[in-house]
Amino acid sequence: MSIGVSQQSLPGLAARPTTRPTRRMPTTNGLSDLTVIVGPMKSGKSLELISLLSPLAYSDVTHRVYQSARHQRDDKVTSRSGSSLVTTKTMSLEPLLDDDVDVVGVDEIHMFDVADVEVLGTLIERGTRVVATGIDLDHRGELFAPVRALFELGPQVVTHRRAVCDVCREFRAVYTQVLDRDRAFTTRLAPSTPLPDDGTFSYEARCRSCFVFPTD
Numbered sequence: 001m002s003i004g005v006s007q008q009s010l011p012g013l014a015a016r017p018t019t020r021p022t023r024r025m026p027t028t029n030g031l032s033d034l035t036v037i038v039g040p041m042k043s044g045k046s047l048e049l050i051s052l053l054s055p056l057a058y059s060d061v062t063h064r065v066y067q068s069a070r071h072q073r074d075d076k077v078t079s080r081s082g083s084s085l086v087t088t089k090t091m092s093l094e095p096l097l098d099d100d101v102d103v104v105g106v107d108e109i110h111m112f113d114v115a116d117v118e119v120l121g122t123l124i125e126r127g128t129r130v131v132a133t134g135i136d137l138d139h140r141g142e143l144f145a146p147v148r149a150l151f152e153l154g155p156q157v158v159t160h161r162r163a164v165c166d167v168c169r170e171f172r173a174v175y176t177q178v179l180d181r182d183r184a185f186t187t188r189l190a191p192s193t194p195l196p197d198d199g200t201f202s203y204e205a206r207c208r209s210c211f212v213f214p215t216d
């Protein structure tokens with residue numbers, strides 16, 4: 001025979017605390033601990049970052065968006081499709097360690113240093129949700145060191161975006177071709193060299209067949 005007895009009525013059992021934990025985990029639009037968005041230029045990385053983070057402006061979720069100050073095309077995260085985010089430009093992510101927000105967005109992660117990615121790792125351990133975007137492959141077609149460091153943090157969500165190849169028009173561009181006066185720039189610069197987008201070079205999204213790899 002079973003007798004239905006509520007826990008509260010059992011002698012000797014202390015009443016359960018009804019107060020909530022002090023640090024409330026906010027609802028963050030389904031954001032994981034670390035979300036990484038990569039792909040060539042023009043593949044919609046900024047568009048996706050804006051789509052994920054712009055609704056937070058209407059919520060109680062504390063958040064900030066950073067972009068490398070080495071990126072000179074815009075003064076904030078701006079998608080070619082037109083939308084943008086309020087953004088702080090910075091050379092280093094270290095000052096983020098003095099802040100405590102629920103969500104951090106970082107654009108142009110490939111223009112930061114590996115030490116900056118370590119800062120993101122610390123924030124994630126503290127419970128901050130991080131969304132980082134940038135191009136994964138450099139002018140040589142090789143992985144940027146900070147992007148590699150980001151993958152080594154074990155992101156819960158990785159989105160690899162493709163663009164339309166600016167040469168053959170197939171929707172399979174994974175590389176970014178750097179052009180110097182309309183000709184493929186084939187000099188092999190030092191790994192992870194940030195390149196300006198101020199008119200010095202122009203850039204095309206290209207597929208594996210159309211990308212010109214460095215020759216020297």
Ligand SMILES: Nc1ncnc2c1ncn2[C@@H]1O[C@H](COP(=O)(O)OP(=O)(O)O)[C@@H](O)[C@H]1O
Nearest residue numbers: 041042043044045046047079080081163164205
């Ligand atoms: N070659 C291309 N392939 C895909 N989209 C392109 C291309 N050229 C221009 N666009 C436009 O750019 C938008 C994506 O731009 P953006 O969000 O700034 O990308 P990213 O941040 O990856 O450089 C697309 O939605 C499309 O409107």
Ligand SMILES: Cc1cn([C@H]2C[C@H](O)[C@@H](COP(=O)(O)O)O2)c(=O)[nH]c1=O
Nearest residue numbers: 041042071138139176193194195196197
């Ligand atoms: C190929 C390549 C590009 N960059 C720079 C050029 C731009 O400032 C950004 C990418 O801009 P996006 O449209 O927001 O993707 O990166 C670079 O530094 N190094 C490179 O090899």
